[in-house]
Amino acid sequence: MDDFLNSASHLHMDDTDDPGHGSDVYSSKNENIWAENDDYVVVAAIDLGTTYSSWACSFRHEYKKDPKNMKAIICRTWNSGDNISEKSPTAILVKDDGKTLDSFGYDAENKYAQFAVDEAEELHTWYYFWRFKMLLYNKKISINMTLESVNGKPLPALKVFALTISYLKNDLLEVVGKKMVDIIKAGRIRWVLTVPAIWDESAKQFMRKAAVEAGIPNEQLTLALEPEVASLYCNVVPVELMDGGEALNFQTGTKYIIIDAGGGTIDITVHEVMGDGTLKEICRPNGGNWGGTAVDKAFEIFMRELVGSSVYDEFKKTDLDDYLSMLRDFELKKRKIEPDKNQTVTIRLPHCLNELFRERCHKDLAGTIRVKGDIDVMKGFFQMVLAEMGEHLKSLFGDASLHGIDTIVLVGGFSESKMLQTYIKSILPNKICIVPSEAGLAVLKGAVLFGHNPSAIGHRICRFTYGVNTSVTFVKGKHREDKRKQIGDEYLCVDIFDIHVHKGQSVKLNEKQAPIQYKPQTKEQKTISFQLYSSTDCIAEYVTDDSCRELGKITVNVLGRPHEDNTVEVSLMFGRTEIQVEARDKKTEKQFNTKIDFI
Known part of the structure; x- marks a missing residue:
């Protein structure tokens, strides 16, 4: 019975040499260090x-002087050619070695488009990636997954994300580096990397790995939802209210919905x-x-139907610069669409x-698409996405926990669309809708605030039911x-889902679940490991149920464990941005390094 505890919890013992070190080692004590002292000078956020x-980014002393001073936050501005932009396109151009980043953002877009104009060899040998975040x-998620560039060349996805994060990190250090030389050398920067709240744990871990590969120390990195x-x-x-009025004060007891409408997800x-x-x-x-x-996808479907799939695909392949210019033009025009205005919108089609089209179809295609007096075609591009979001919002308000909540706050770049704002007000006419100033920067600036005060989110709700695989005495x-x-002389029931938290359960920031006790089989054993599972149901009986899936493996490094003691207590925590684990020697209270691998 060495494989089992007195409580009959099943152990999967992994007697390997891996001590649990590496980029995905993330024990609870790392976050506690940040939360309990001011051993950093700058918070740097990457969105x-x-x-x-x-x-x-912002300096710690400025934040402590006035946490509400948004002017103390340094934000990057980007030169788009015609004007100054608050953000830069998520696009990178990588040289043919697959390792060297040539350019980012507007520079990458323009340079790759110029390759197409010049019919340069680099058009086919270099790598151009654009809008790739939705892959996650x-x-x-696999650590070995690949991304295909616009010209069809594959690269490891981890490399693509790491190169992008590395550029943003280095650009920050270069822009404000004169003020931060000593700070950088001392490693006194807390880095904050934003991720969607609806991403699963494997996607979060993937982003952490990419950030570490980009040169951000694991112990200085915090993910923010x-x-x-x-x-x-x-x-x-x-x-302020969208229709005017006094500013809303978020006083104690205020409840509200936050809708972060970005480019990829809501x-x-x-x-x-x-x-x-x-x-x-x-x-x-x-x-x-x-x-x-x-x-944008709806617009491309329209264009594909207009000229035919074969013509459209050939156009994208042979005239990439004009294709990108067309999409840029559409991006600018779609922001100006207002549902109550009978506007004229002109989208110029490349010559x-x-x-x-004339060569393949033997007829002319108008040089422009004009929708005069009636803008239904342009509005139609919004129809499907708004309808799907609307159905979700209406069902969401049927949840009893949202009863009496009347305030909706819209943030993110897409939230500035009048089409989106008007639609939400039309389907939820009794709700108060708010768009804060600089809604497109709300996530970025909020990430800086979170870096200064990571305990600001005191309670979170579990997205799933979480537990581990156990075995108990079989009961007929x-x-x-x-x-x-049968194990030895005893019959056990295997694959029991030992629930730690339930779907919908409120968990506090630093709340530890009841510890699981494990006994290594031998004094020489270096690690113990067990599987973590999730379920979409509030109650699950077996880890093999249809609602369950294996999330990953938790490994505890027990090197240095006293020979006379053989019990290790493992506690899981679900109240932070990432699921975390803490392991300690039951007798000596010594903490062990831990590792959760979701990929």
């Missing part, structure tokens, strides 16, 4: 978005302001892929597309016969 990205949404940090921002800056969470100033999540994060890029009539297994 890697689907369509646009940027960075911001609702997908099975995008709608959460946007909520922090809204609690600091004055927010992320939704619900918060209540607590008496100590922290925020309490009262509805589990939810949302979907209804961001601004869905409108080469007209020529290609209670347990399934196919789960009975």
